[in-house]
Amino acid sequence: xxxxxxxxxxxxxxxxxxxxxxxxxxxxxxxxxxxxxxxxxxxxxxxxxxxxxxxxxxxxxxxxxxxxxxxxxxxxxxxxxxxxxxxxxxxxxxxxxxxxxxxxxxxxxxxxxxxxxxxxxxxxxxxxxxxxxxxxxxxxxxxxxxxxxxxxxxxxxxxxxxxxxxxxxxxxxxxxxxxxxxxxxxxxxxxxxxxxxxxxxxxxxxxxxxxxxxxxxxxxxxxxxxxxxxxxxxxxxxxxxxxxxxxxxxxxxxxxxxxxxxxxxxxxxxxxxxxxxxxxxxxxxxxxxxxxxxxxxxxxxxxx
Amino acid sequence: xxxxxxxxxxxxxxxxxxxxxxxxxxxxxxxxxxxxxxxxxxxxxxxxxxxxxxxxxxxxxxxxxxxxxxxxxxxxxxxxxxxxxxxxxxxxxxxxxxxxxxxxxxxxxxxxxxxxxxxxxxxxxxxxxxxxxxxxxxxxxxxxxxxxxxxxxxxxxxxxxxxxxxxxxxxxxxxxxxxxxxxxxxxxxxxxxxxxxxxxxxxxxxxxxxxxxxxxxxxxxxxxxxxxxxxxxxxxxxxxxxxxxxxxxxxxxxxxxxxxxxxxxxxxxxxxxxxxxxxxxxxxxxxxxxxxxxxxxxxxxxxxxxxxxxxxxxxxxxxxxxxxxxxxxxxxxxxxxxxxxxxxxxxxxxxxxxxxxxxxxxxxxxxxxxxxxxxxxxxxxxxxxxxxxxxxxxxxxxxxxxxxxxxxxxxxxxxxxxxxxxxxxxxxxxxxxxxxxxxxxxxxxxxxxxxxxxxxxxxxxxxxxxxxxxxxxxxxxxxxxxxxxxxxxxxxxxxxxxxxxxxxxxxxxxxxxxxxxxxxxxxxxxxxxxxxxxxxxxxxxxxxxxxxxxxxxxxxxxxxxxxxxxxxxxxxxxxxxxxxxxxxxxxxxxx
Numbered sequence: 001x002x003x004x005x006x007x008x009x010x011x012x013x014x015x016x017x018x019x020x021x022x023x024x025x026x027x028x029x030x031x032x033x034x035x036x037x038x039x040x041x042x043x044x045x046x047x048x049x050x051x052x053x054x055x056x057x058x059x060x061x062x063x064x065x066x067x068x069x070x071x072x073x074x075x076x077x078x079x080x081x082x083x084x085x086x087x088x089x090x091x092x093x094x095x096x097x098x099x100x101x102x103x104x105x106x107x108x109x110x111x112x113x114x115x116x117x118x119x120x121x122x123x124x125x126x127x128x129x130x131x132x133x134x135x136x137x138x139x140x141x142x143x144x145x146x147x148x149x150x151x152x153x154x155x156x157x158x159x160x161x162x163x164x165x166x167x168x169x170x171x172x173x174x175x176x177x178x179x180x181x182x183x184x185x186x187x188x189x190x191x192x193x194x195x196x197x198x199x200x201x202x203x204x205x206x207x208x209x210x211x212x213x214x215x216x217x218x219x220x221x222x223x224x225x226x227x228x229x230x231x232x233x234x235x236x237x238x239x240x241x242x243x244x245x246x247x248x249x250x251x252x253x254x255x256x257x258x259x260x261x262x263x264x265x266x267x268x269x270x271x272x273x274x275x276x277x278x279x280x281x282x283x284x285x286x287x288x289x290x291x292x293x294x295x296x297x298x299x300x301x302x303x304x
Numbered sequence: 305x306x307x308x309x310x311x312x313x314x315x316x317x318x319x320x321x322x323x324x325x326x327x328x329x330x331x332x333x334x335x336x337x338x339x340x341x342x343x344x345x346x347x348x349x350x351x352x353x354x355x356x357x358x359x360x361x362x363x364x365x366x367x368x369x370x371x372x373x374x375x376x377x378x379x380x381x382x383x384x385x386x387x388x389x390x391x392x393x394x395x396x397x398x399x400x401x402x403x404x405x406x407x408x409x410x411x412x413x414x415x416x417x418x419x420x421x422x423x424x425x426x427x428x429x430x431x432x433x434x435x436x437x438x439x440x441x442x443x444x445x446x447x448x449x450x451x452x453x454x455x456x457x458x459x460x461x462x463x464x465x466x467x468x469x470x471x472x473x474x475x476x477x478x479x480x481x482x483x484x485x486x487x488x489x490x491x492x493x494x495x496x497x498x499x500x501x502x503x504x505x506x507x508x509x510x511x512x513x514x515x516x517x518x519x520x521x522x523x524x525x526x527x528x529x530x531x532x533x534x535x536x537x538x539x540x541x542x543x544x545x546x547x548x549x550x551x552x553x554x555x556x557x558x559x560x561x562x563x564x565x566x567x568x569x570x571x572x573x574x575x576x577x578x579x580x581x582x583x584x585x586x587x588x589x590x591x592x593x594x595x596x597x598x599x600x601x602x603x604x605x606x607x608x609x610x611x612x613x614x615x616x617x618x619x620x621x622x623x624x625x626x627x628x629x630x631x632x633x634x635x636x637x638x639x640x641x642x643x644x645x646x647x648x649x650x651x652x653x654x655x656x657x658x659x660x661x662x663x664x665x666x667x668x669x670x671x672x673x674x675x676x677x678x679x680x681x682x683x684x685x686x687x688x689x690x691x692x693x694x695x696x697x698x699x700x701x702x703x704x705x706x707x708x709x710x711x712x713x714x715x716x717x718x719x720x721x722x723x724x725x726x727x728x729x730x731x732x733x734x735x736x737x738x739x740x741x742x743x744x745x746x747x748x749x750x751x752x753x754x755x756x757x758x759x760x761x762x763x764x765x766x767x768x769x770x771x772x773x774x775x776x777x778x779x780x781x782x783x784x785x786x787x788x789x790x791x792x793x794x795x796x797x798x799x800x801x802x803x804x805x806x807x808x809x810x811x812x813x814x815x816x817x818x819x820x821x822x823x824x825x826x827x828x829x830x831x832x833x834x835x836x837x838x839x840x841x842x843x844x845x846x847x848x849x850x851x852x853x854x855x856x857x858x859x860x861x862x863x864x865x866x867x868x869x870x871x872x873x874x875x876x877x878x879x880x881x882x883x884x885x886x887x888x889x890x891x892x893x894x895x
Contacts, residue, residue, distance in 0.1 A: 054797040057807075062633060062701070064799070068792065072785035079780055093780055096773035100663055104654050107689070111653065114693055115644075118701030119633060122808045126697060126823040133690045134831060140686040145679040151670050151769065158770035212809050217795060221788075275833040282836060286679070293675045301536050301673070 002088070007079055010092050011228070014078045014235075017252065018227025019043040021234075021259050032267055043227070050220030057215060059120045066116020067214070067221040073109025074225035078232045080105060083251060085163045085244040098157040099147060102236060106191070107136065109225060113210065120213035128209030131274045132200040138278030139187035139197070142285035146184035149292060150240055153177050159236070163244035173241035179292035181241050186285050188237060189262050190277065192230050196269035197277045234258055309377075310368055316381045317364030320388055321357035324350065330394065339453060342394035347751040348522070349391040351597060351744055352515045355604045356391065358729075359508040360384050362608055362722035366500050366615070369718050376416045376498065383409040383504075390512060395453040396443040403439060403512075407432045410501075410509055417498045424492040431489040435479035442472035446523070457525045466524060473520050474545075480513030482575050483582055484552040485845040491559075494571030499618050502567060503611030506574040507604045514578065514600050517585050518593070522752065538672035542586035546677050549582030553684040558840050560691040561828040565625050566614045566699065569691055570607065573650065576684060577603045583681060584665045587672050590754035591767055595664030597745045602661050602733075606649040609726040610695075613642040616715025616723075617699055621708040626698030628709065630822045631805075633700040635712045640700045642723040647692040649730050652685060655778045657733035657740070660765050664757075667769045694827045702822040703805060737765040737774040 023040035030037025058064050079092035080102050097105075110132065117125040150173060154162045166172050174181045190197035201209035214222055234255045238245060242258065245251035272280060323345075330344035345353065367377060386405025393399035411429050414420055446469060447453055449461055458466070475486075482490040494502050535543050553576040560572035577599065584596035616639050617632065618624050633640045645656070652662035662685065669678040704710040714720070733740055742758040749756050759766035763775040802808075806815045815821055832838045 051795060056797060056799040057802055058799050059802050068785060068789045071788040072781055075784035076781045093776050096776040098770040098772055100666055101654055101772050104659055108653055111689065118697040121703050121805050121821060123821050123823040129693065130827055133693060136689065137686045141679050141683045144682040145675060148670050148675050148678050152673065156769050157667060217792065217797060278834045290676060297536065297673050297675060
């Protein structure tokens with residue numbers, strides 16, 4: 001019973017945080033561009049509108065199951081990320097998983113949806129998927145290297161144990177392992193589909209990217225899962241680098257500050273092409289990561 | 305008569321499994337004076353026997369489809385028996401005999417394909433003979449060190465001797481495994497072999513190289529811990545092997561993405577996967593070896609499944625290139641699920657067991673502090689998603705691109721049965737990732753004198769870095785999927801299917817039958833624009849081998865020029881030198 005209530009609570013929290021954060025993003029973005037912008041509730045309204053569309057066009061069974069897989073993947077991901085530390089609540093099934101599992105779970109859903117895109121028969125959609133996979137290939141290398149540095153630092157892949165080790169500000173991951181945080185930050189923006197790495201689904205690119213054929217309730221599902229996945233990733237980074245959170249308010253505050261940081265970076269850079277993005281990930285964050293490995297792993301072992 | 309022969313054939317293909325159940329103790333007899341042959345089933349060999357026991361009957365079953373190719377069936381029998389001998393061998397003589405039987409019968413089987421051309425068959429047999437000769441040289445050197453052909457740890461050898469032995473045997477096995485730059489026989493022979501036999505080549509025969517590599521480690525008592533000292537937290541000698549494996553997987557992955565033929569793509573993907581296994585063997589810790597064995601198991605299941613599915617597609621459509629297929633999902637649904645489960649396992653996605661294997665290898669790399677290797681491996685492992693997607697999109701999704709693809713029917717039942725069995729096994733191991741560890745891998749680790757990694761239950765995969773629970777993961781995913789689908793269908797509104805396949809949002813245009821809508825062949829072409837990937841894809845090992853051939857020719861010309869000039873002078877010099885050395889030795893009192 002506890003597990004059921006807890007799971008529903010996690011899904012609810014991530015959904016609410018998702019539409020509020022992205023509502024804020026739209027307004028903030030508008031103000032930076034000297035527009036008035038929509039209300040902070042706009043993402044919720046959009047989402048609800050999609051869900052109550054009366055007509056949905058599909059292109060065969062796989063096209064329908066793709067968004068279901070991606071949604072199930074989002075739920076599973078959210079349920080395997082611990083939202084709070086030292087608490088019985090908002091834990092989901094995170095004690096049965098670990099960091100590497102979460103990173104892979106983040107990809108399961110999008111790959112399932114890629115099947116739906118393929119079965120729609122629209123070449124623009126598949127082109128978008130290929131771009132998405134290419135970008136993933138670029139960002140995953142530095143992202144995972146940064147996470148590996150964190151795992152090495154704490155000698156565990158368990159998110160709970162990593163959170164527990166950060167008991168005070170001085171022990172936060174961002175303080176004890178700043179290189180790993182810097183390595184991860186830009187690929188993290190890429191994994192959130194944020195600018196300047198948002199070429200995959202950006203409105204003016206290859207028509208509309210992977211979502212080109214989706215409409216109505218299916219588009220609603222895709223929008224929901226993206227908001228929830230983004231929150232899961234933000235919370236994961238809070239757990240790893242900002243010491244986790246002991247209650248929901250602290251969690252929102254920390255996740256929001258991280259979101260603000262990524263938003264600010266996103267707003268000032270122009271969009272990169274896919275291959276430019278990949279090349280950038282392999283030069284700057286990965287170069288920094290290699291430097292970090294040499295400094296934190298190789299040098300201590302030589303001097304020892 | 306034919307029925308009896310087919311029954312016999314099936315029994316032979318089941319023999320590895322029967323052997324596993326019935327084998328007890330060991331056999332040993334004297335071949336000639338001082339040389340004893342012995343057959344025994346070590347836990348390590350037992351693990352690879354399990355792989356053979358899975359692959360052999362499942363590949364054999366579809367081979368029984370009419371019209372029968374009796375020669376192939378006849379060649380398959382010595383192949384399976386030879387591999388059994390190879391695995392049972394307790395001494396290097398029987399090992400070599402098994403290796404040779406495997407090499408020659410697989411070569412003859414390869415020649416049964418009408419598509420096999422001279423270049424491919426030549427490169428297959430030349431590389432495999434090179435492997436066999438290196439193996440022979442290694443065995444003779446081993447005999448000179450230990451005075452015995454029995455396979456066991458060496459004692460009292462110098463570092464130089466160990467190095468020579470490791471290089472000779474290591475090269476022999478790396479050729480079989482197909483690491484860079486020794487891989488060039490692999491893609492064309494996997495591609496041109498009879499479609500079903502490719503499954504066996506990739507699923508079972510390549511694993512014999514892996515078996516050899518691990519066997520090689522057991523020859524050196526300290527190899528797994530400290531051969532040639534430690535580098536960070538792993539063995540320094542393994543570092544090179546690990547990089548060979550990773551570079552192999554990165555390059556092979558990009559080559560796989562660039563292929564336009566299903567079987568060639570799978571061939572390159574096999575090279576890449578076995579590259580991961582090589583890396584893990586290089587790390588050498590108990591976690592890494594467990595990962596290597598786990599990946600060997602998953603790779604056997606996955607590749608037999610994928611090659612049989614692809615064989616079914618080729619059988620029904622006669623097409624093997626991505627641009628000639630498409631939209632088979634509605635016509636061949638079971639094969640679609642076969643390929644789907646196969647690529648999920650191949651890509652190492654949770655919840656299927658490919659993830660468990662990758663997880664063990666990743667954790668072992670973190671544990672060894674070899675993070676740069678880990679980053680390179682992640683690169684290969686993520687880029688693999690692209691070819692996995694290509695493999696399912698090209699044949700099954702998008703638009704049908706040839707008349708055969710438009711009219712294909714599901715593969716015959718005899719092709720589907722092995723696929724369903726393999727899918728069931730993969731899903732089972734997805735639920736119970738600890739099952740292969742406890743039942744198959746831990747006994748091997750015990751026999752190698754390493755720590756076991758089995759957890760409390762079959763559902764869990766545990767490591768010192770934490771683990772995960774397969775049952776919980778699978779159930780959460782399934783329940784979430786059912787709930788999402790149920791709620792979605794309960795929502796108000798209706799769904800209807802697009803009227804025609806050309807009813808698309810096509811940038812304001814209306815596509816027609818003539819519009820090229822299938823993206824299969826071009827997928828991955830844009831990767832050339834990424835500098836590193838473009839650099840890899842522009843290069844091949846052909847240049848390396850041409851250079852090598854050039855050097856050989858130059859060396860031969862040099863030798864020839866000695867002879868062409870005035871042979872009598874050289875003979876005279878040789879006689880003088882010989883006489884002088886004799887004289888010198890007799891004066892020093894040596895004679």
